[in-house]
Structure formats: C-alpha cells, structure tokens
Amino acid sequence: xxxGVPLNWFLITATLMFFIGIYGFLVRKNLITxxxxxxxxxxxxxxxxxxxxxxxxxxxxxxxxxxxxxxAVAAAExxxxxxxxxxxxxxxxxxxxxxxxxxxx
Amino acid sequence: xxxxxxxxxxxxITVILLLVEIFLPHDKKHKIILPAILLMGLVTIAGFIxxxxxxxxxxMYGTSSLILLMxxxxxxxxxxIFVQSVxxxxxxxxxxKISEFFILLLSTLIGMDYMISSGDFLMFYLGLELATIPxxxxxxxxxxxxxxxxxxxxxxxxxxxxxxxxxxxLSMIYGTTGTVYFPEVSxxxxxxxxxILAFIxxxxxxxxxxxxxxxxLWAADVYEGAxxxxxxxLSVISKGAAAFIFxxxxxxxxxxxxxxxxxxxxxxxxxxMTLGNLFAMRQRNIKRFLAFSxxxxxxxxxxxxxxxxxxxxxxxxxxxxxYIFSNLGAFGVAAIISNKTGKESIDDYDGFYRTNPLLSxxxxxxxxxxAGIPPVAGFFGKFFLFASAAKQGMYILVFIAVLxxxxxxxxxxxxxKAMFLNRSDQPIGYFKSDGYTKFGLAMCVAGIIIIxxxxxxxxxxxxxxxxxx
Numbered sequence: 078x079x080x081g082v083p084l085n086w087f088l089i090t091a092t093l094m095f096f097i098g099i100y101g102f103l104v105r106k107n108l109i110t111x112x113x114x115x116x117x118x119x120x121x122x123x124x125x126x127x128x129x130x131x132x133x134x135x136x137x138x139x140x141x142x143x144x145x146x147x148x149a150v151a152a153a154e155x156x157x158x159x160x161x162x163x164x165x166x167x168x169x170x171x172x173x174x175x176x177x178x179x180x181x182x
Numbered sequence: 183x184x185x186x187x188x189x190x191x192x193x194x195i196t197v198i199l200l201l202v203e204i205f206l207p208h209d210k211k212h213k214i215i216l217p218a219i220l221l222m223g224l225v226t227i228a229g230f231i232x233x234x235x236x237x238x239x240x241x242m243y244g245t246s247s248l249i250l251l252m253x254x255x256x257x258x259x260x261x262x263i264f265v266q267s268v269x270x271x272x273x274x275x276x277x278x279k280i281s282e283f284f285i286l287l288l289s290t291l292i293g294m295d296y297m298i299s300s301g302d303f304l305m306f307y308l309g310l311e312l313a314t315i316p317x318x319x320x321x322x323x324x325x326x327x328x329x330x331x332x333x334x335x336x337x338x339x340x341x342x343x344x345x346x347x348x349x350x351x352l353s354m355i356y357g358t359t360g361t362v363y364f365p366e367v368s369x370x371x372x373x374x375x376x377x378i379l380a381f382i383x384x385x386x387x388x389x390x391x392x393x394x395x396x397x398x399l400w401a402a403d404v405y406e407g408a409x410x411x412x413x414x415x416l417s418v419i420s421k422g423a424a425a426f427i428f429x430x431x432x433x434x435x436x437x438x439x440x441x442x443x444x445x446x447x448x449x450x451x452x453x454x455m456t457l458g459n460l461f462a463m464r465q466r467n468i469k470r471f472l473a474f475s476x477x478x479x480x481x482x483x484x485x486x487x488x489x490x491x492x493x494x495x496x497x498x499x500x501x502x503x504x505y506i507f508s509n510l511g512a513f514g515v516a517a518i519i520s521n522k523t524g525k526e527s528i529d530d531y532d533g534f535y536r537t538n539p540l541l542s543x544x545x546x547x548x549x550x551x552x553a554g555i556p557p558v559a560g561f562f563g564k565f566f567l568f569a570s571a572a573k574q575g576m577y578i579l580v581f582i583a584v585l586x587x588x589x590x591x592x593x594x595x596x597x598x599k600a601m602f603l604n605r606s607d608q609p610i611g612y613f614k615s616d617g618y619t620k621f622g623l624a625m626c627v628a629g630i631i632i633i634x635x636x637x638x639x640x641x642x643x644x645x646x647x648x649x650x651x
Contacts, residue, residue, distance in 0.1 A: 177332045
C-alpha cells in the first residue's frame with residue numbers, strides 16, 4: 078500500500094502538522110481548539126514514528142510501540158484536560174483563555 | 183522483583199488506599215489520614231534497606247545505588263508533604279477528597295520513580311506522563327476556587343505542549359539512530375544536524391518541566407493558583423525528579439555532544455538564576471515569591487549538571503536533598519499560616535515573631551538554608567555546586583552565581599525582616615498548630631541542621647555516584 082511513497086513525504090506531512098499544531102496552540106483562544114492543536118502535535122509525532130519504523134527499521138517494532146503508547150497517553154491527557162475545562166466552564170460560563178487572568182502580575 | 187521494590191511498594195500502598203477508600207463510610211473519610219502517613223513512612227524506611235540493583239525488561243528499566251538513593255530522597259520529601267498537608271486536608275472543603283489527594287500524589291511519585299530508572303525513551307516518556315497528568319488534577323484540587331482551576335488548566339496545557347515538543351525530538355532521534363534504548367542511542371549518536379535538532383527539541387521539552395528561564399512563565403501562575411501543599415510538591419519533588427533524569431540523560435545519552443550542551447546550559451543557568459531572582463524580588467504573595475525563588479534554585483542545580491563529573495552528579499543529588507528540606511520547611515510554615523488565617527501576602531507577616539515565635543524561627547532557618555548562610559545545610563549545598571562548576575574552569579559562571587546568591591539573600595531577608603523587625607497593628611494572631619504540622623516542620627529543621635553538620639552524608643553520595651558517570 079505504501080510502495081513507492083518516499084519517506085520524505087511522510088516527514089513533510091508530519092512537520093507541517095507539527096507546526097500547524099504549534100501555531101494553533103499559540104493563536105487560538107478557545108481551550109477545546111487548543112486541545113485539538115495538541116492532538117495534532119502528538120499525531121505528527123505518531124506519523125514520524127510509524128514512517129521511520131516502516132521504511133527505515135522494519136526489523137524492530139519500537140516505533141510502533143511508541144505510537145501505541147502515545148495514543149493511549151494522549152487520550153488520558155485529553156480526558157483530564159477536558160475534566161478541568163468543564164470545571165472552568167462551570168465557574169466562568171465560557172472557556173476562553175482570555176478570561177483566565179486571575180493571577181496577573 | 184526486588185530490583186523494582188520502590189515502585190512495587192508504592193503501587194501496593196496505592197492499591198491499599200484505594201480499597202480502604204471504597205469501604206470507608208461517607209462521614210469518616212478523615213480516618214484514612216493516619217494509615218496513609220504510616221504506610222508512606224514504612225515505605226520510606228523500607229526503601230533504605232539495601233537490596234539488589236540491576237537491569238530489567240531487556241534494558242527498559244535499570245537501577246543503581248545512586249538511583250535508589252534518588253528515589254529514597256523523593257520518598258522522604260513526599261512523606262513530609264503528606265504530614266504537612268493534614269491541616270489543609272482537614273478543612274471543610276477537602277473533607278470528601280482526602281484519599282484522592284494521597285492516591286494521586288502517590289501515582290505521580292510512582293511515575294517519577296519509573297522515569298528516574300528508565301533505560302529507554304519509551305519508559306522515560308511513560309514515567310514522565312504518569313508524573314504529570316495526576317499533578318494537573320492536584321493543581322485543580324480546590325474545585326470551588328477559580329484560581330485553582332486556572333492553575334490546573336495551565337499546568338496540563340503547558341505540560342502537554344512540552345511533552346509534544348519533547349516527543350518530536352525523540353521521534354527524530356529514533357529516525358536517525360533506529361533505537362530508543364539509552365546505551366544504543368548514545369553509541370549511534372553522531373551529532374548529525376538532525377540529531378542536534380532533536381536534542382534541541384528534547385532540551386526545550388525538559389526545560390519546560392524544570393521551568394528553566396525561557397520556559398518558566400507557566401510556573402509562577404501554576405504555583406500561585408494551586409493549593410499550597412501541591413505547590414510545595416510541584417516545586418520540590420517534581421522539579422527534583424525532573425532534574426535527576428535530565429542529568430542522567432544528558433550524561434548517558436548525549437555524552438558525545440557534551441561540549442555543545444555545556445554552552446547551552448551555561449547561558450540558561452545564568453538567565454534562570456538572574457531572572458528568577460529579579461522577579462522574586464518584587465513579589466508580595468508568598469507562594470509566588472517561593473515559586474520564583476525555586477526557579478532561581480533550578481538555575482543553581484544547572485551549575486552542578488554543567489560540572490559533568492562524578493562530583494557534579496554528587497552535588498546535584500546532595501543539593502536536591504537539602505533543597506527538599508529547606509523548601510518544604512518554608513512552604514510548611516506558609517501553608518499552616520494560609521490554612522489557619524487565609525493570609526498569603528508577605529505584608530501580613532509583619533510582627534509574626536511576636537505572636538508565633540517558633541514558627542518564625544523555623545521559617546528563618548529554612549530561608550537561611552535556601553539563601554545559603556553558613557551554619558545550615560544550604561550553604562554546603564551551594565558551596566559544592568559552585569565547586570563543581572569551578573573545577574571545570576567556569577569562574578565567570580561561578581561569579582555570577584555568587585552575585586545571585588547575594589541578590590537572593592536580599593529578598594529572603596525581606597521576609598525575615600517582616601517577621602522579626604516590622605511592627606504591625608494587626609499581626610497574625612497566635613494559633614496552635616496540630617501535631618502533624620509540628621512533626622513535619624521538626625523533620626525539616628532536623629534535616630537542615632543535621633545535613634549541614636554531618637559530612638558523612640556527602641561522602642556517602644560521593645561514593646555512590648562513582649559508577650554512573
């Protein structure tokens with residue numbers, strides 16, 4: 078299925094995704110959108126790992142394992158983040174980062 | 183089995199506490215406090231029993247005597263925090279969630295233990311995340327307070343971003359070396375441009391975790407918003423564990439580009455110390471003040487890491503040991519004041535000595551130790567750090583560090599002046615602290631004094647660090 082797709086293409090996709098994620102994280106004001114940007118970053122890492130594993134080091138499976146664990150940990154992280162976001166929503170009735178300036182110094 | 187005893191013991195008591203929590207009736211949740219503290223004390227003592235060291239799971243997990251000592255140090259710190267947080271946990275708002283606090287704290291400690299003794303990047307990443315995710319819930323522990331929720335959100339987002347950046351670096355390391363095991367990565371590392379980029383990503387991710395200067399801004403807000411006992415955990419245990427693993431990875435994995443990261447750390451150490459100190463000077467909130475002072479202390483830790491030798495390793499472990507006692511002492515006093523009176527501003531401390539002399543003396547001792555005044559332990563910690571950097575010929579760095587010590591002395595003395603010299607019409611009234619708080623603070627004071635006077639501690643660590651570097 079991946080015959081003929083060179084490694085570079087995967088890496089370029091992953092790099093684009095990574096920086097789109099960073100951009101979104103820095104620019105967006107909504108916490109949920111920021112969380113989505115974080116997922117983009119983590120998924121770009123996943124693409125990197127799988128592409129390296131499949132195309133460069135097919136004899137070991139470390140990259141695949143790493144990806145599986147990243148997916149699992151990202152899910153845990155997202156659940157905790159969403160729990161805290163819900164808590165914030167209950168206090169502030171919105172989830173805009175601009176409103177989170179209780180401690181400005 | 184015995185090689186992993188620290189983690190297994192901690193997992194065991196976590197499960198025990200979970201089970202006890204299920205069977206406790208609703209109005210008797212506070213009954214878990216004493217068993218939790220006793221169990222943690224037992225684990226701390228059991229950690230000191232000598233046992234086998236070695237490598238497990240094909241190199242994913244490994245311990246040495248020095249790593250065991252690091253885990254013991256963290257155990258002691260967590261034990262003190264358990265004891266200190268009792269007065270806060272007994273408040274009306276926390277009554278329902280007492281056991282959650284212990285369980286979450288223990289799971290982060292398990293994560294840190296795994297992180298310190300990891301032998302490959304996968305284990306390291308899992309330990310790191312296990313240490314961070316429960317911390318975010320702890321920071322947001324006071325659900326009814328806006329500040330606390332804000333701290334939680336800031337902690338989880340910055341830490342997730344930093345682990346994303348770190349992972350991107352790790353993926354490049356994997357792509358160029360084909361392995362994630364520390365010794366093999368070190369052997370295959372050729373300092374190719376992509377590998378250097380990977381190192382930069384890795385460094386940035388770790389610097390977030392230790393809150394070094396260009397990446398420190400999350401720390402002040404999170405430290406201020408989180409409950410004060412969680413703040414002390416964040417600034418002491420979490421930072422100490424991250425510094426340990428950072429040092430281990432720099433020494434074992436990136437040893438081939440040591441000359442390169444030495445320059446990076448050189449600059450970042452100066453920035454961290456100076457900016458941390460300058461910001462600490464203008465803080466009026468005690469939590470924020472201690473947060474910035476702990477950022478500055480992280481800069482001092484870098485001085486030991488830069489020494490890259492057996493001596494450097496020893497000094498970092500020794501310094502973190504002292505730092506745990508002194509910072510927990512300061513946080514302990516701040517916590518009991520905050521819990522009893524709700525006051526967290528340094529101006530409120532005016533005339534504190536007249537009403538609560540013992541607590542003020544403890545605070546003074548802890549702050550002296552943080553500043554590094556000779557009779558107490560902090561002086562020796564700083565002295566050995568400076569010696570280790572000076573041995574590498576970095577006299578300018580040491581000079582700047584000494585200047586920073588003087589600056590830090592100024593603002594530590596401001597707090598002491600407020601307590602002892604300033605007069606106030608309405609000082610904080612006299613209050614009696616409970617037995618747990620007294621015990622926790624007594625442990626901190628004993629640690630500060632004993633480590634300062636007993637040189638065998640230092641010699642002992644020096645002997646242990648022989649193998650690792």
